[in-house]
Amino acid sequence: MTWNELLLMRHEWTLIGLALVLIILEIGLSDEQKNRITISASLLMASITIVGFIPAEHGSIFGGMYVTDPIRILMKNILNIGALIIFLQSNAWLSKASMKNRITEFYLLLVSSLIGVNYMISAGHFLMFYLGLELLTIPIAALAAYEQYNSKSAEAGIKLILSSAFSSAILLFGLSVLYGATGNLYFAGFSFTGSLVTVLGFIFFFSGLAFKISIVPFHLWTADVYEGSPTSVTSYLSVVSKGAAVFVLAILLFTLFRVIQPVWRDVLYATAILTMTIGNLFAIRQQNLKRFLAFSSIAQAGFILLGVINGGGLGMATVIYFVLMYVFSNLAAFGVVQTVEQSTGKLNIDDYNGFYKTNPKLSLTMMLALFSLAGIPPLAGFFGKFFLFTAVAENGFYTLLLVAVLNTVISLYYYLLVVKAMFINKSESPIPVITSDGFMRTSLLIAATGIIVLGFYSPVFDYIMELCTTY
Amino acid sequence: MIDHVPLTHVLIVSTLMFFIGAYGFLTRKNLVTMLIGVELMLNAVNINFVAFDRYLFPSGIEGHFFSLFIIAIAAAEAAVAIAIFINLYRNIRSIDVEHVDKMKY
Numbered sequence: 001m002t003w004n005e006l007l008l009m010r011h012e013w014t015l016i017g018l019a020l021v022l023i024i025l026e027i028g029l030s031d032e033q034k035n036r037i038t039i040s041a042s043l044l045m046a047s048i049t050i051v052g053f054i055p056a057e058h059g060s061i062f063g064g065m066y067v068t069d070p071i072r073i074l075m076k077n078i079l080n081i082g083a084l085i086i087f088l089q090s091n092a093w094l095s096k097a098s099m100k101n102r103i104t105e106f107y108l109l110l111v112s113s114l115i116g117v118n119y120m121i122s123a124g125h126f127l128m129f130y131l132g133l134e135l136l137t138i139p140i141a142a143l144a145a146y147e148q149y150n151s152k153s154a155e156a157g158i159k160l161i162l163s164s165a166f167s168s169a170i171l172l173f174g175l176s177v178l179y180g181a182t183g184n185l186y187f188a189g190f191s192f193t194g195s196l197v198t199v200l201g202f203i204f205f206f207s208g209l210a211f212k213i214s215i216v217p218f219h220l221w222t223a224d225v226y227e228g229s230p231t232s233v234t235s236y237l238s239v240v241s242k243g244a245a246v247f248v249l250a251i252l253l254f255t256l257f258r259v260i261q262p263v264w265r266d267v268l269y270a271t272a273i274l275t276m277t278i279g280n281l282f283a284i285r286q287q288n289l290k291r292f293l294a295f296s297s298i299a300q301a302g303f304i305l306l307g308v309i310n311g312g313g314l315g316m317a318t319v320i321y322f323v324l325m326y327v328f329s330n331l332a333a334f335g336v337v338q339t340v341e342q343s344t345g346k347l348n349i350d351d352y353n354g355f356y357k358t359n360p361k362l363s364l365t366m367m368l369a370l371f372s373l374a375g376i377p378p379l380a381g382f383f384g385k386f387f388l389f390t391a392v393a394e395n396g397f398y399t400l401l402l403v404a405v406l407n408t409v410i411s412l413y414y415y416l417l418v419v420k421a422m423f424i425n426k427s428e429s430p431i432p433v434i435t436s437d438g439f440m441r442t443s444l445l446i447a448a449t450g451i452i453v454l455g456f457y458s459p460v461f462d463y464i465m466e467l468c469t470t471y
Numbered sequence: 472m473i474d475h476v477p478l479t480h481v482l483i484v485s486t487l488m489f490f491i492g493a494y495g496f497l498t499r500k501n502l503v504t505m506l507i508g509v510e511l512m513l514n515a516v517n518i519n520f521v522a523f524d525r526y527l528f529p530s531g532i533e534g535h536f537f538s539l540f541i542i543a544i545a546a547a548e549a550a551v552a553i554a555i556f557i558n559l560y561r562n563i564r565s566i567d568v569e570h571v572d573k574m575k576y
Contacts, residue, residue, distance in 0.1 A: 127537055134544045138551050145555045151562035155571050157555040162505055165548050166496055169512035172541060173489055176519035183528040185537070224574045 005061045008068050011076050011118045014048040019111045026104040034103055038091045041107045042439065045087050049080040060124055064188050067124035070467045074320065075121050075247045081446075082239045082327040083114050088443035089335050090232040092342040092436065098149070106146065109139040110236065117244040121251075126175050126185040129248065130168075133212070136241060137164045143236075144229040156228025160237075163211060163221040171208020177201035187252075192259035199263050206267060212245035213301050216274040223282075226294035231341055234290060235334035238297040243323045246301070250308050250319050254471050261311055268309045269400060275302030276407040284414045287348050289337050292418070293330070296373060299411055300326055303388055306404055310391035317468040318387040321454075321461050325372065325380035328450030332369035335444045336362050339436045346431060354430030355422040362434065363422045365444050372451045374415040375408055380454035387461065481522040489515035502556050502566045506549060513545045 006013070021044060025037055052073070060067040087107070094103045113136050120132025141164065145157025178201035179185055182192065192198055207218065214222040226234045253264055279299030286292040304326075307319035339362060341347055356363040372381035385408060392401050436444075454460055492511030499505050517538040524534025556566050563570055 127533075127540060130537075131540065131544070134548070138547055141555065142551050145558055148558065149562070151559065152573050154555060154559040154562050155573055158502065158552075158559060158571060161548065161552045161555060162496075162502070162509070165506070165509045165552065166493075166512070169489075169492070169509055169516065172513065172516040173519070175537075176516050176523065179520060179534060179537070180523040180527060183523075183531070185533055227574050 001061070004057065005059075007056060008059060008061055009066065009122075010056065011048075011052055011073075011080070012115055012122075014051055015111055015115045015118065018044050018048060019108060019115070022104055022108050022111065026108075031101070034100065035095065037103050037107065038087075038094060038439065042084070042087045045080075045084045049077065049084050052077045052080055060188075064186055065125045065128050066119075066122050067187070068122055071316070071320070071471075072121050072251075074464065074467060075244075076118050078320070078324050078327060079117055079121075079240050079243055079247075080114070081450075082243065082331060083110065083236070085327075085331045085335075085443045085446055086110070086232055086236050086240070088439040088446075089235065089331070089338055091439040092339065093230060093232055095437075096342075098147075102146070106143065106232075109143050113137075113139040113143075113236070114240070117240060120244055120248055123248075124187050126178075126187075130172065130175070133168065133171075136244060137161075137168070137212075140233065140237060140241060143233045144225060146230055146233065150228075152228040153230065156225045159221050159228075160225045167208045167211030167218065169208075170204055170211075174201045174204025174206075174208060177204065187256055190256050192257070194259050199260060202257060202260060202263065203267070206249075206264070209245060209249050210271065213242055213249065213304075214298050215271045215301060215305070216278050216298070217271070219275070219279070219298050222298055223286075223291050223294040226297075227288060227290045231290065231334060231338040234293075235331055235338075238293065238334070239327050239330050242297065242301065243327065246304050246308075246319065246323060250316060253308060254311060254316060258311070265309060265311070268305050269397070272302050272305035272309065272400065273403050275299070275305065276404060277302075280407050280410045280414070283411070284417075287350070289347050289349060289352075289418075292349065292414070293333060293337070296411070296415070297330065299407065300330075300373065302407070303385060303404065306388045306392045306400065309397065309400070310395055312394075313465070313468040313471045314387075314394055315391045316471045317461070317465040318384075318391045320464050320468070322384040322388055324460075324464075325384040325451070325454050328447045328454065329369045329372035329379075329381055332365055332444060332447035332451065333373065335440060335447060336366040336369070339434055339440055340431060343434045343436075344431055349418055349421050351431060352418065352421045353425040353427035358430050358433050362436070362444075365448050366422065367419050368448055368451055370415040370419055372455075374412045376412075378452075378455050380451050383455060383461070478522060478526040481518065481526075485515045485518040485522065488512075488518065500568045502559075502568060502571075503553075505568070506552055510545060510549070513541055517541055 058068040116132045116135025123129035123132055141157050141161035144160045145154045147153035181197040211218045257264055276299050279295050283295035304322055307315045372379040375381045375385040489512050492508045495508030496505050520534040520538045560566050
């Protein structure tokens with residue numbers, strides 16, 4: 001193996017390096033110096049994100065087990081940006097007295113999960129894919145139960161680990177059937193015949209992956225886990241983990257499972273409608289903001305499926321663009337929720353009455369995020385949805401398009417409920433003035449800039465579209 | 472031995488095992504028993520992989536390798552799951568699913 005071949009794995013190498021540095025820092029620093037870990041981890045993560053953007057060669061190593069191409073690198077970079085923002089946002093929570101000795105472990109687990117994400121996206125073999133998936137999930141389950149004396153957190157951890165273990169067992173059963181049908185587990189040489197056995201295997205496989213994306217019949221764990229986990233972990237679950245699963249689903253469906261396209265089109269058609277509608281309808285009746293964002297993220301997953309259904313270059317480009325916009329919008333919303341939660345402990349929508357009077361900047365950021373998620377024109381979310389709708393229209397699924405547009409209107413209603421609470425409703429005792437720390441402000445600035453720039457700067461989409469023409 | 476036991480029989484056993492595991496996961500009230508249900512499902516998958524490898528593709532060892540990795544990862548998963556169970560037990564003095572209901576619709 002030559003040096004150039006090793007460099008193909010630069011995303012993983014740099015992240016493994018970060019994990020090692022964190023371990024050394026944990027040993028080397030005294031208890032008083034532990035608060036420096038956040039800044040070093042964030043700076044290193046920022047440089048890793050930048051290194052990821054440097055153009056480099058691509059190809060496959062380990063006999064095709066590990067594959068990189070420009071699209072996969074772009075996907076990894078998008079998720080790295082999301083992880084960086086989460087790193088910055090966790091500082092307020094980790095500075096609490098009860099978390100003092102556990103800062104490094106948090107970053108360590110988050111980084112191992114991120115390594116899993118990278119390997120999963122770069123997988124060229126189902127074994128690699130499975131290892132990445134488990135490396136992504138297991139640390140996150142530990143993180144969901146991270147607040148030791150909070151039984152809600154332990155409950156979230158249990159619900160996550162059990163449902164993910166169950167779903168990966170289903171996924172593996174599908175894989176074993178596919179192996180029996182084809183005798184090969186490499187993505188490159190996969191020869192489908194489209195026989196009934198492969199369809200059976202695919203259905204099992206899809207169900208397992210659908211758990212991770214929380215597509216509707218498999219979404220029941222989402223709201224509970226999102227509510228109980230610490231907010232940083234919730235944002236990781238809703239952005240990075242979901243984004244990675246969506247990317248892998250898109251890659252696999254577009255290349256490997258192309259032979260049985262009619263089958264997966266039907267499956268996705270039904271699940272997309274269900275996911276959008278049920279996610280939206282349940283989001284309307286939520287009071288807790290974390291649950292609210294959980295159901296909103298289920299609905300967004302339904303919208304992403306619209307791009308996957310397309311099955312061509314346009315579909316891939318829209319999926320990537322939508323996840324990019326979703327990373328910024330969702331993390332901006334979660335950032336504001338986390339700031340308020342850390343300083344006041346309030347999580348209900350009613351608590352946000354009169355929020356604009358006391359915290360104009362935070363409420364404007366939240367408004368931007370929610371408008372972007374709802375898809376209001378000048379912002380990134382509008383173009384994300386618009387491109388997804390274009391992708392569906394290209395295939396002529398007009399009924400699906402109609403359902404999706406109706407769902408956008410419903411989602412506008414509940415996103416505006418939060419905005420109304422912040423800007424219009426009056427309150428006797430609004431949330432007091434909050435001064436967030438520099439990390440949080442930086443993260444919100446990055447996210448808000450992302451939302452606005454993606455909306456106004458069209459070369460981003462042109463660039464993604466150009467990369468995706470091969471599909 | 473391979474001449475006497477056809478592949479179908481092995482597959483019937485593994486499929487039964489998989490769904491017994493799934494049934495156990497969905498109906499049992501004790502968290503540890505639920506975990507055992509998942510392990511049963513994973514072992515059914517192992518049987519599948521090994522059987523397919525041995526009967527259909529004896530020239531390769533991909534299936535054997537896959538099942539080794541599944542065993543290792545199942546152990547890791549069980550370790551984390553049981554750690555969380557202990558944490559829950561310290562908080563609410565129970566590992567019964569009926570008591571894990573702080574968050575509901």
